[in-house]
Amino acid sequence: MNSKQASYLLATLLDSYDKKALVADREFFTRLAFHFRDIVQLAYSLYGGRSHLEVWIGRLVDVLYAQHSARPKAARAVDEQRLRDPLWYLSQELVSTMFYVDRFAGDLKGLEQHIDHFCDLGINLVHLMPLLDCPEGANDGGYAVRDYRAVDPRIGTMEQLDSVIDELHKRGILVQLDLVVNHTSDQHQWAVRARGGEQKYRDYFYMYDDRTIPDEFEASMPEVFPESAPGNFTWIPDAERWVMTVFHDYQWDLNYTNPEVFLEMLDVMLFLANRGVDVLRLDAVPYLWKKIGTTGQNLDEAHTILRLFRLCLSVVAPASALMAEAVVQPSEIVRYFGTDDWAGRECEMAYHVSLMVLLWDCIATRSTQLFRRGLAGMPQIPREATWFTYIRCHDDIGLGYADDDIRACGFDPYLHRRFIVDYFTGRYPESRATGAPFMVNPRTGDARISGSAASLLGLEAALDSNDARGVDAAIDRLLLLYSIVCSIGGIPIIYYGDEVGYLNDYSYLDEPDKREDNRWMHRPRIDWNKMARLRDPQTVEGRIYARMQHLLATRKRLAELSALHQAQLLDPANDHVVAYLRYSADHRTLVLANISDVTQIVALSILEECGIEPDVADAISGQPAQLEGDYVVLRPYRFLWLRHSVFGEEQNL
Numbered sequence: 103m104n105s106k107q108a109s110y111l112l113a114t115l116l117d118s119y120d121k122k123a124l125v126a127d128r129e130f131f132t133r134l135a136f137h138f139r140d141i142v143q144l145a146y147s148l149y150g151g152r153s154h155l156e157v158w159i160g161r162l163v164d165v166l167y168a169q170h171s172a173r174p175k176a177a178r179a180v181d182e183q184r185l186r187d188p189l190w191y192l193s194q195e196l197v198s199t200m201f202y203v204d205r206f207a208g209d210l211k212g213l214e215q216h217i218d219h220f221c222d223l224g225i226n227l228v229h230l231m232p233l234l235d236c237p238e239g240a241n242d243g244g245y246a247v248r249d250y251r252a253v254d255p256r257i258g259t260m261e262q263l264d265s266v267i268d269e270l271h272k273r274g275i276l277v278q279l280d281l282v283v284n285h286t287s288d289q290h291q292w293a294v295r296a297r298g299g300e301q302k303y304r305d306y307f308y309m310y311d312d313r314t315i316p317d318e319f320e321a322s323m324p325e326v327f328p329e330s331a332p333g334n335f336t337w338i339p340d341a342e343r344w345v346m347t348v349f350h351d352y353q354w355d356l357n358y359t360n361p362e363v364f365l366e367m368l369d370v371m372l373f374l375a376n377r378g379v380d381v382l383r384l385d386a387v388p389y390l391w392k393k394i395g396t397t398g399q400n401l402d403e404a405h406t407i408l409r410l411f412r413l414c415l416s417v418v419a420p421a422s423a424l425m426a427e428a429v430v431q432p433s434e435i436v437r438y439f440g441t442d443d444w445a446g447r448e449c450e451m452a453y454h455v456s457l458m459v460l461l462w463d464c465i466a467t468r469s470t471q472l473f474r475r476g477l478a479g480m481p482q483i484p485r486e487a488t489w490f491t492y493i494r495c496h497d498d499i500g501l502g503y504a505d506d507d508i509r510a511c512g513f514d515p516y517l518h519r520r521f522i523v524d525y526f527t528g529r530y531p532e533s534r535a536t537g538a539p540f541m542v543n544p545r546t547g548d549a550r551i552s553g554s555a556a557s558l559l560g561l562e563a564a565l566d567s568n569d570a571r572g573v574d575a576a577i578d579r580l581l582l583l584y585s586i587v588c589s590i591g592g593i594p595i596i597y598y599g600d601e602v603g604y605l606n607d608y609s610y611l612d613e614p615d616k617r618e619d620n621r622w623m624h625r626p627r628i629d630w631n632k633m634a635r636l637r638d639p640q641t642v643e644g645r646i647y648a649r650m651q652h653l654l655a656t657r658k659r660l661a662e663l664s665a666l667h668q669a670q671l672l673d674p675a676n677d678h679v680v681a682y683l684r685y686s687a688d689h690r691t692l693v694l695a696n697i698s699d700v701t702q703i704v705a706l707s708i709l710e711e712c713g714i715e716p717d718v719a720d721a722i723s724g725q726p727a728q729l730e731g732d733y734v735v736l737r738p739y740r741f742l743w744l745r746h747s748v749f750g751e752e753q754n755l
């Protein structure tokens with residue numbers, strides 16, 4: 103369809119709208135007209151060949167207009183503001199956290215009581231993890247949604263969610279919610295009706311009456327949860343059908359080759375955006391399109407779906423940003439940002455999975471070799487995109503290093519990964535880490551890692567053995583990793599509990615529907631009595647908290663850390679030191695971080711090359727670096743943010 107035809111189609115569609123509406127809602131119709139041709143072209147590339155696609159496009163426009171009409175005033179005001187400041191999410195002032203509302207605060211009411219905690223720590227973006235209605239018992243932490251338009255009654259109601267979001271916004275805190283786009287719970291109405299035999303809803307899923315097609319799919323599809331949910335299809339006795347279930351057997355994959363599914367999910371997305379959500383985290387985006395003979399991941403059509411979602415969201419809710427959850431190879435992750443042109447945009451944000459696993463590699467190997475190689479090999483991301491940088495989230499740590507990079511460092515990929523798993527699960531003799539292996543696949547030798555940051559860094563073992571120096575070292579390691587997460591570029595995530603060094607929580611072993619999934623060990627229930635210790639500088643909690651708070655405040659002050667500016671990775675000629683430069687027109691900050699337990703030195707020439715005087719202050723401590731002859735001395739786990747002001751004003755902070 104060319105642009106003339108698209109204009110003609112738009113004109114015909116608008117004919118059915120009341121003239122008064124066209125005037126009253128001109129912002130909406132202007133945006134629709136602006137994006138319409140791209141919407142139509144993407145729709146044709148995805149669903150072309152189907153008859154009456156114009157009718158479907160007409161229905162899509164109706165969905166957009168209905169959700170626009172339902173969009174609250176406050177959200178529309180934010181739309182206007184963000185249209186004037188479209189790169190708002192690149193600011194270094196953003197700092198985020200993520201948590202399960204029930205485990206953090208009991209329920210939404212409880213959450214309102216703890217907003218002070220975010221303000222005090224310096225958090226201004228909260229990701230409220232899945233909180234929509236889902237079945238009791240096994241529900242994958244809420245990633246098996248039964249009703250996208252209702253809040254889990256154990257957590258609260260939709261009205262309460264609206265009011266919490268309102269309150270958070272009033273306190274200057276943005277809100278992120280999950281949109282589980284790839285699959286629904288087997289208890290969702292669509293699944294229930296499909297099971298009951300309604301063809302319309304059977305077509306919402308990948309359902310087959312015998313193994314022929316499932317076998318063809320499975321021949322090339324890997325398994326996501328090989329231990330607890332092997333295979334990619336589940337037999338549904340009531341329906342006498344096989345249904346595709348890439349994740350758990352109770353999570354049915356939605357079939358986006360059916361355009362009806364797209365419209366349904368679009369409506370859900372806009373409904374959630376209308377709650378005033380600032381960021382929507384799209385779960386499991388690599389899986390949105392499946393094709394026999396492929397892995398069913400990262401297919402071009404999955405990207406087209408995201409582009410179409412992004413454009414539709416731009417018409418109705420331009421204030422909302424999209425975040426891609428894609429735990430795949432670096433070269434594939436960056437594709438979820440899309441391209442800089444309107445029609446090519448996908449998600450503005452994505453988890454920086456590669457940085458995360460490379461940082462854990464630094465800890466285990468005490469070497470930055472793989473880190474440097476891995477990051478240097480990362481493709482550039484579009485100017486308008488940014489990462490979420492983190493070391494821990496609710497999921498496992500998968501060892502997604504590039505095999506070639508491991509080999510180039512002189513290691514064998516299989517043995518290296520095995521070492522990393524052994525190290526963090528405490529099986530390696532010198533290790534003090536207390537993580538657990540997740541989803542060991544005996545067929546492929548793959549394994550991932552569970553455990554809280556503090557436990558993986560040795561805090562649990564040190565506390566258990568009353569090893570005061572071990573405690574100090576674990577705290578230093580935690581802050582070291584967070585110092586990188588806070589300065590390398592992107593929005594840092596302070597995973598809930600890490601601000602006080604939460605250890606593994608083993609209570610999941612007593613819960614039958616969680617026992618099989620050890621990711622629950624790093625999804626703690628927050629004990630607010632214990633949390634109160636964060637005010638006491640004598641406690642481990644207090645020590646970590648104060649340093650974290652200071653780190654975040656410092657980050658926000660340094661405009662050159664904004665994602666508007668790139669990071670330049672440097673080679674400090676010392677394999678135990680991470681070095682990079684962040685710079686803007688006014689400031690240059692050189693980050694040096696010793697990831698080892700031994701004092702390291704770095705030649706002063708690296709400062710010279712960056713145009714940084716040896717006597718500038720470290721922005722965190724306010725003190726200049728320790729120098730010895732022509733070297734900067736970095737004690738174990740020491741990190742410096744050496745800052746040079748071009749105009750001199752803040753030289754000696």
Ligand code: OTU
Nearest residue numbers: 242245326349386388427428429430497
């Ligand atoms: C996501 O993770 C969620 O973060 C998990 O908590 C869910 O269990 C899962 O989806 C299903 O909803 O496999 O190990 O490339 O790797 O979607 C984590 C993306 C996961 C997948 C990712 C998935």
